[in-house]
Amino acid sequence: MRRTRANAVRIIGGVWRSRILEFPDAADLRPTPDRVRETLFNWLGPNLAGAACLDLFAGSGALGFEALSRGAASVVMVEKNAAALRALRENATKLGAENVTIVRGDALEFARGARSRFDVVFVDPPYRLGLQAAALGLVTRLLAEGGRVYVESDAVIEPSGGWAVVKHARAGRVHFHLLGREPDGQSGVSGHV
Numbered sequence: 001m002r003r004t005r006a007n008a009v010r011i012i013g014g015v016w017r018s019r020i021l022e023f024p025d026a027a028d029l030r031p032t033p034d035r036v037r038e039t040l041f042n043w044l045g046p047n048l049a050g051a052a053c054l055d056l057f058a059g060s061g062a063l064g065f066e067a068l069s070r071g072a073a074s075v076v077m078v079e080k081n082a083a084a085l086r087a088l089r090e091n092a093t094k095l096g097a098e099n100v101t102i103v104r105g106d107a108l109e110f111a112r113g114a115r116s117r118f119d120v121v122f123v124d125p126p127y128r129l130g131l132q133a134a135a136l137g138l139v140t141r142l143l144a145e146g147g148r149v150y151v152e153s154d155a156v157i158e159p160s161g162g163w164a165v166v167k168h169a170r171a172g173r174v175h176f177h178l179l180g181r182e183p184d185g186q187s188g189v190s191g192h193v
Contacts, residue, residue, distance in 0.1 A: 009062045012038055014069030021091045023060040024083040031060040032124060032152060036171050040150055041070055043167050043178050044120065047148070048072055051119035054142065056107040056135060061088045063122040063150070065095065072120070074099045078110045107131075111138035119144050124152040132157060136179070149179045 009031040011019045023031065032040075040063075041048065049071040055064035058077035068075050077100060079085050088102050103110060108131065121139045125131040132151050136159060139149060148166065151157050157177050159165065167178040 009060055010034065011062075011066055011069050013041060013066065014071065016065065016069040016095055019069075019095060021061055021065060021087075023087045023091075030126070031062040032176075033171060033174065036152070036169075036174055036176050037062065037066055039169055039171075040176060040178070041066060044070075044148065048120065052117070052144070053120045053122065054078070054114075054116075054118040054139070055122045056111060056139070057123070057125040057131075058088060058102075059084055059124070061091055063124065064100065065091065065097065067120065067122075068095075068097055068100060072099075074101070076101045076103060076116070076118075078103045078105060078107045080104065080106050108134055108138060111135060111142060114142055116142065117144040117147075118142055119147045121147070121149045123149060127154040136163060137161060140181075143181065147180070151177045151179060153177075 008020050008022050011017055012034055048067060050073045053067045053072045053075040055075055055077045058064055058079040061077055064075040064077045077088055079088060085104050092100050121143060123132060123135045132153050153175050154173055156175050159179055162182050163179045164182040165177055166180045169176055
């Protein structure tokens, strides 16, 4: 496996495969590891082609740029850290990403006010803030029919409020989940990796 330098992450698949994203030193900025992204995007597979994606808590942009690289039609990235925001814009320019919208602001506030629908939503806030449940409560109305939500945390997520775990896996201390809406009151886990 090729190593990237500190404060850099490599896009692992698609048209920008092996391109490097640089990001600043910032509190709680923790890009999703390569192994986790590889599994996640294998789960999403062909459902990503032409998808509209929302990357809340964008941070390094690893999830959003990976989605674009693999065929997503568009990605909205939301980030409030000014240095991370600058890096997102610089990386978008470096990649020539024309179908990305970078929004400066609080992820939860954005989700409260957004009107668009998304096929895939990435929810990867700083673990210590514990914002996963709050974000899930807000993105319900933003999810297109049949859409999926990716949630990353340092513990297993037991979703409620109509969410079903489609897939779950763990890599070291990282627990990652792919969620969908439960069909009319049914619950449970439909897949485990």
